[in-house]
Structures are given as structure tokens and as C-alpha cells.
Amino acid sequence: MDSTTLKLLKVAKAGLLSLILAGVATTAAAADKLYIFTEKYPPYNDSVSGQSFAHNENDITGICSDMVKAALARVDYDYVMKMRAWSYAYNWVQDRENHGLFCTARTEERENQFQWVGPLASIKWTLFAAPDSDISLNSLEDAKNLQIAGYKGDVMSDYLIDNGFNVIMGVSGDVNTRRLMLGQADLWVTDGLVGPLVAKAEHGITGLKPVLVFRETPMYLAFSTNTDPAIIADLQKALDEARDAGELEQIENRYSQ
Incomplete structure (x- = not known):
């Protein structure tokens, strides 16, 4: 093998090594x-x-x-x-x-x-009622026979379901204010800050009643x-x-x- 061929092989090997190292670096960055x-x-x-x-x-x-x-x-x-x-x-x-x-x-x-x-x-786990509702709760157990609006994957909704409460589940929480107003649910479980904001932003509704904060x-x-x-x-x-x-x-x- 002559010197020219040896030089070409060395260059090829160096190039291949550079490509391999670049590939490793790219993989690490992607990871x-x-x-x-x-x-x-x-x-x-x-x-x-x-x-x-x-x-x-x-x-x-x-x-x-x-x-x-x-x-x-x-x-x-x-x-x-x-x-x-x-x-x-x-x-x-x-x-x-x-x-x-x-x-x-x-x-x-x-x-x-x-x-x-x-x-x-x-987050404050809060049960909200419609503005004109007369529902009053002293404890979470008082809501046992009421229909509560929630949504899939929500920790508060899952907690209530696991403890035997009647939760109407949706894909998201933005429809639950409407459920309250239409009488399709007695209560809505959501965060204390989120409830009023969503009600006003999505439906122009104000005056939701926070009837119980039961966990934070x-x-x-x-x-x-x-x-x-x-x-x-x-x-x-x-x-x-x-x-x-x-x-x-x-x-x-x-x-x-």
C-alpha cells in the first residue's frame, strides 16, 4: 500500500470518526x-x-x-x-x-x-353554586346527594368520584358554568380563582357562590x-x-x- 493510499485512509477514518462523534452529540442533545x-x-x-x-x-x-x-x-x-x-x-x-x-x-x-x-x-378545592342558588354546605358530606360538575383527569373531580360523589364529567371545565346555570348540575368543583374567571370570560356570568373550600x-x-x-x-x-x-x-x- 503506497503512502498516498495510506493518507487517504487516514483522512477517511478521521472523517468517519467526526461523523460518529457528531451523531453522538446530536443524540445527546435530542435526549x-x-x-x-x-x-x-x-x-x-x-x-x-x-x-x-x-x-x-x-x-x-x-x-x-x-x-x-x-x-x-x-x-x-x-x-x-x-x-x-x-x-x-x-x-x-x-x-x-x-x-x-x-x-x-x-x-x-x-x-x-x-x-x-x-x-x-x-389550588383551593372549591365547590361553587349558581348565583341564585340557596345551597349551603357545612361539610363535604353535605354534597353527597348533589350533582357536581367536573372534568376528566382533574384531581378534584377524581377525588370526589373515588369517594362516592356524583360527578358529571366533561372533557374540559369551561362548560361547567353553563351546566350550573341550566340546572344540569347543583355544584361545580374547581379552583377558587379559576371558577369566577372562567365563568366571566367564557359566559359573561358573575356572582358564582363559593359554598365550600374543602382542600388545598x-x-x-x-x-x-x-x-x-x-x-x-x-x-x-x-x-x-x-x-x-x-x-x-x-x-x-x-x-x-
């Missing part, structure tokens, strides 16, 4: 891309367009959304953020590597289903259990830093004005 989902749930998550779906982070706003973005801005991960129906997103994220979901209520029942980054904010839980960014724990640690550190810097408090104040 660190995050796919994050949320739902329309103002004031915590909302779309700029007002629609119940969005395809990128620039079209998504809200308390939790901005908190998650504040954490992501402090880490070097590429990510995609989308807004979808909660029941779809909740099922889609589980068992998919690098897939996350917010704002997810962290409960004992869900503890082992996800890896958790947070807390972000908290923190909300988190939840990732699938087969996501690398190092990613979870990076995101938790970033969120803690954003909180220490006062960014999360500023976000909450911005939406409370």
Missing part, C-alpha cells in the same frame, strides 16, 4: 429536549389567543406558565411547550421520556406517578418517571434560584393586580 404540556386553566395557564390550545411557549401565559418559563430560562435545555386538553396531556406525558405537565396538583395518590419540580402555586394542594411541574433525575434536579435548582431572586413573587403579583 435533553423537553416536551412540556399544560392546559387552559386561567389565571394559572392560559393562551394568548383565548383558545383552549396553543403550539409554542410564546402563545402560553399565566402564573404557572411564567414560573416554568423562569426556571427554563436558567437551564440549557431545548424545549417545546404546548397547550392541550388536560385528559389528553395527562395520559400522553406518562411513560414518555423528558415529557412534563403543569400545573399538576401533587397529591398522595399521584406521588409515585411523576417526578416533581416545584411548588409553583397552590400545591401545584408542580410533573415529569414522567423515566425522565433522567439529573434533569429534574437541574430544573428544581433553577426554580429555587428564580424564587430566591424574587422572580416568582413578581409573577404572582403581576397577575393579582
Whole structure:
């Protein structure tokens, strides 16, 4: 084999090695891309367009959304953020590597289903009645024989069903104010901030009656259990830093004005 052929072989091998290393780097980068989902749930998550779906982070706003973005801005991960129906997103994220979901209520029942980054904010589990309703509750048990509007995949609705309450389930929560007004449900279970906002924004209805707050839980960014724990640690550190810097408090104040 002459010297020219040897030189050509060396060049070819070097080129092949470069391609292999580039492929490894690309694979590693792709593995660190995050796919994050949320739902329309103002004031915590909302779309700029007002629609119940969005395809990128620039079209998504809200308390939790901005908190998650504040954490992501402090880490070097590429990510995609989308807004979808909660029941779809909740099922889609589980068992998919690098897939996350917010704002997810962290409960004992869900503890082992996800890896958790947070807390972000908290929700008050509230039963609302129509403005002209005379329903009065002293405890959750008082609602046992009433029809309660909820929606699929919602932690509050699932809790009530598991405890034997009569819950009318929908795909999303934005129709439940109308159910109250039409007499199709006696009560609506939702967050204390979300209920009045959705009622006014979607249907122009004001004066919903919060008849019972029966629980409060923190909300988190939840990732699938087969996501690398190092990613979870990076995101938790970033969120803690954003909180220490006062960014999360500023976000909450911005939406409370």
C-alpha cells in the first residue's frame, strides 16, 4: 500500500470518526429536549389567543406558565411547550421520556406517578353554586346527594368520584358554568380563582357562590418517571434560584393586580 493510499485512509477514518462523534452529540442533545404540556386553566395557564390550545411557549401565559418559563430560562435545555386538553396531556406525558405537565396538583395518590419540580402555586378545592342558588354546605358530606360538575383527569373531580360523589364529567371545565346555570348540575368543583374567571370570560356570568373550600394542594411541574433525575434536579435548582431572586413573587403579583 503506497503512502498516498495510506493518507487517504487516514483522512477517511478521521472523517468517519467526526461523523460518529457528531451523531453522538446530536443524540445527546435530542435526549435533553423537553416536551412540556399544560392546559387552559386561567389565571394559572392560559393562551394568548383565548383558545383552549396553543403550539409554542410564546402563545402560553399565566402564573404557572411564567414560573416554568423562569426556571427554563436558567437551564440549557431545548424545549417545546404546548397547550392541550388536560385528559389528553395527562395520559400522553406518562411513560414518555423528558415529557412534563403543569400545573399538576401533587397529591398522595399521584406521588409515585411523576417526578416533581416545584411548588409553583397552590389550588383551593372549591365547590361553587349558581348565583341564585340557596345551597349551603357545612361539610363535604353535605354534597353527597348533589350533582357536581367536573372534568376528566382533574384531581378534584377524581377525588370526589373515588369517594362516592356524583360527578358529571366533561372533557374540559369551561362548560361547567353553563351546566350550573341550566340546572344540569347543583355544584361545580374547581379552583377558587379559576371558577369566577372562567365563568366571566367564557359566559359573561358573575356572582358564582363559593359554598365550600374543602382542600388545598400545591401545584408542580410533573415529569414522567423515566425522565433522567439529573434533569429534574437541574430544573428544581433553577426554580429555587428564580424564587430566591424574587422572580416568582413578581409573577404572582403581576397577575393579582
